[in-house]
Amino acid sequence: MFRTILHRQLKETGASFTLRSALVALTILVPLSAYIQARYYQRVVEDYAIRQSFHQIENSSQSFVLIRPIPPLASFFNGAYDDLPDEFRLLNDSATTNTPSGDLTPLDRLFPKIDLSFIIGVLMTLLTILMAHDTIAGDKEQGTLKLILASPIRRRTVLAAKVTGVILPTTVILIYIVFLYTIVVIVFSEKTVDLSGANLGALTVFTLVAIIVLIVIAALGVAVSASAERSSVSLFACASIWIVIILIWPPLGSYLASSSKPVSPPEAFQRDMASKEKELIQAELDEHRKNVADMKAQQVGVEAAWQRYLELRRRWMKVRNEEIGRLVMERKKQVRDQQAFARRISLLSPYAAFKEVLASLCGTGTESYDEFLAAVERYRQQEFIPKGLDLRSRQKPWTSVGNPDDRLQLPPLQTPSPTLSERLAAAAWPLSILIAEMVILMMFGFFSFERYDARV
Amino acid sequence: MEPSGSLIWLVVRKEVIANIRNFKIPVALVIMTLLLLLSAHTLAIDYRNRLNNWSINQNSQHDPIVGGRISYDLPDGSFSHGVIFGNRPSIQPPQPFSALVKGMDGEVDRTVSVSQRIVFGAKHGESAASALFDTPDTSFVVKLLVSLFALMFSLDIVTREKESGTLKAMLAQPIRRLELILSKSLGASISLLAPFSVAYFVEIIYLHVAHGLLNGWSDIARAMLIFGLASLYGVVFVHLGLFISTITPRTRIAVTTALGAWAMLVLILPNASVLMARLLTPNPSYNQLSARLREARRQILQEEAEANPAAQTARPSRQSLPRIYEIERRETDNYLASKRDQDRRARLFSALSPAGALTFGLSDFAGTGVDAYNSYLELFRSGRDVMIDALKRSLDLPPQAGDKLAYEARKTIANWQRRAEPLGASLRSSIISVASLLAWAVFFGLAACWRFERYDVR
Secondary structure (H helix, E strand, O other), X not given: OHHHHHHHHHHHHHHOHHHHHHHHHHHHHHHHHHHHHHHHHHHHHHHHHHHHHHHHHHOEOOEXXXXXXXXXXXXXXXXXXXXXXXXXXXXXXXXXXXXXXXXXXXXXXXXXXXXXXXXXXXXXXXXXXXHHOOOOHHHHHHOHHHHHHHOOOOHHHHHHHXXXXXXXXXXXXXXXXXXXXXXXXXXXXXXXXXXXXXXXXXXXXXXXXXXXXHHHHHHHHHHHHHHOOOHHHHHHHHHHHHHHHHHHHHHHHHHHHHHHOOOOOHHHHHHHHHHHHHHHXXXXXXXXXHHHHHHHHHOXXXXXXXXXXXXXXXXXXXXXXXXXXXXXXXXXXHHHHHHHHHHHHHOOOHHXXXXXHHHHHHOOOHHHHHHHHXXXXXXXXXXXXXXXXXXHHHOOOOOOXXXXXXXXXXXXXXXXXXXXXXXXXXXXXXXHHHHXXXXXXXXXXXXXXXXXXXXX | OOOHHHHHHHHHHHXXXXXXXXXXXXXXXXXXXXXXXXXXXXXXXXXXXXXXXXXXXXXXXXXOOEEEEEEEXXXXXXXXXXXXXXXXXXXOOOOHHHHOOOOOHHHHHOOEEEOOOEEEOOOOHHHHHHHHOOOOOXXXXXXXXXXXXXXXXXXXXXXXXXXXXXXXXXXXXXXXHHHHHHHHHHHHHHHHHHHXXXXXXXXXXXXXXXXXXXXXXXXXXXXXXXXXXXXXXXXXXXXXXXXXXXXXXXXXXXXXXXXXXHHHHHHHHHHHHHHHHHHHOOOOOHHHHHHHHHHHHHHXXXXXXXXXXXXXXXXXXXXXXXXXXXXHHHHHHHHHHHHHHHHHHHHHHHOOOHHHHHHHHXXXXXXXXXXXXXXXXXXHHHHHHHHHHHHHHHHOOOHHHHXXXXXXXXXXXXXXXXXXXXXXXXXXXXXHHHHHHHHHHXXXXXXXXXXXXXXXXX
């Protein structure tokens, strides 16, 4: 009996105009956006190579540039990658890392690039809810539900068959889309997108999470359908709920957080940092002045003076690192609190939860960016500053032998590249919210269907 | 024969009253008011934060510059310790209308330093979390909700009467079909625009009273223009709904078809047309630009080294500096021009879909659109030209006088601020969008009329 209902459901879905037109639209849109993403990714990779080549020439003990490695799955989920600075200049005389420059992307403000997360999270969820809204309400309206319930079959079997009848075709379409997208990305990115090992695993998990999202939406549609008396009411309710949870709710999170958990504007923080740094620079200059006077009085030789000068520099850089580091940590804590609050608001929407999971999977979220920043900071304190000073201590600037070799050879930046299980663990919270939503909606649909009175 | 004018008004009144009775108008009123107020509140706070950020940056321009050079002059040699710590480059003020339609205004929050080269600072990493989703401004709410409510009001107009059989009775009346469908469309438009105008003006009043925004006549004119364009957009979708209603036999099918069409027109087509524009206007990235500049500089240094092997320096000589400036000017202009072309083409292509036309049109009216952004870029270009002129002239002067000249020029352009786009320019730049929306409204209206005329009662 399960099979008969499922069969009928699938047949109805397959014949529906909605599904067919959606398939046509997706078949056009998916390769187009995948193509754009692939070309864009290729360009980012080329840019990376360009930058690396000219920074390698220019890196010195005075200034050293670190570039953020490109997240390999960025073309599947852009996340916040485009909106984050990806280049940092370390200076031997500053305790802050500078972000030199950025590209102009005004169009992204009006129309963000379409990636796989948009196609699944917005378009596929719309399709799913359109398919699910009618499953039970339609039968109620036509009166066929009474016939089905009159047969010796348990209600939960009917419901299971109905839900499966929605999930099965959407899953097939989903896999088709992911496949199409991946193929286009691989073909047109000219082998810059690396899809092996952990990345392929992440993409598989990506698809699985997408299926969970679609099940949540299908369960929502069936739950509404089971409680609505008429098909049109069910459709109206489903469409409104979809608009609110998918389109309107997620962007409000960060804006609401900025009004209820305000942090000072970024420029204010930059100014605080600058004034602290200026204060310390002034103090250091005073000490240098004193130092010069002392050494002149003691008739110290230039070689010993140079070593004492570098010792002084080392000490002051340490003080500056500590003082500025404290300010940075404080700021980071505030911003992180605000973001956590924003996330708590947004996560109620399955679309936002989906994006959170993807951010951990693809490494394009703010968390992996924070990890990168921490790595840059460690690199600055452990590699750049001490080794730069070591190099300086070998130079003899008082001899006039032209320019001393200031080329600094440093090991490459070690950025954390979490394994798949680590990425999943980081996404545990949004993932568990998704699963909880799925279970609750399923239960809700089940109970409202069990309590449906066929005599009415 | 009875004058049909009164019949038209009868139908319009009947439609509006029916929509009030079945709670569609009250529901639309409540939802639109709530969401527009929420959007106005969040975006007004966002604007205030950005303004605050800008004024802090502006004040910090006057902070003292710390630095100094200390010479370690010792009997057997000397070296020196030099340090200079300046201020951050300035940023440009946000537009007050960005509280209503943010448009491209978020892009101006970055620092820009102007010298012989224009260096656009990096975006702030802290605000990246909001980049995951669209900006929930009025333009966004209108784009989604006005179109949906328009469909809701117009979709079942014909199918409902087909289903209940009243259509045949209506058509038996001495009223022309064209007049009937026009009055139906009028009724749906009034049902949509009445709650929308209430919601919109409540939002405007809220922004004015609670946040002190939108003052003066030109602001009111802009707000009215935004309302007008949003209403036109609503009418486009009323006509679309009417058209779908005439081609489908049943309300249920009409609703699913309409939702599909809505997703296509609102979610897919605008993005796809902008994607096409990107595709057709490839432009160099900022890194490619700086790579070109470095390459040109390196070549000039190499030429100099070949011409004069004795003087080996890392800096180009005074004679080749003008050449370097010119190359920088040319390359940067090419880069900015390609960005401009891409934006313009995107605006043109977006006219293919009503939602795309709406997004660009609203941002044009609000002064946060493509042209406002271009004049923002133009500001830096002319600042850069002033700097290059000063630097070139300073090459002929003695070093101190030259430095003074460059310093003066830098000080002059540091105070330059972009002015809000005049209303006339905003109107001119929105022509394509308005024309596109009008064309869509007429197209769907005619299509609905045509189908309705041919409807066979039997």
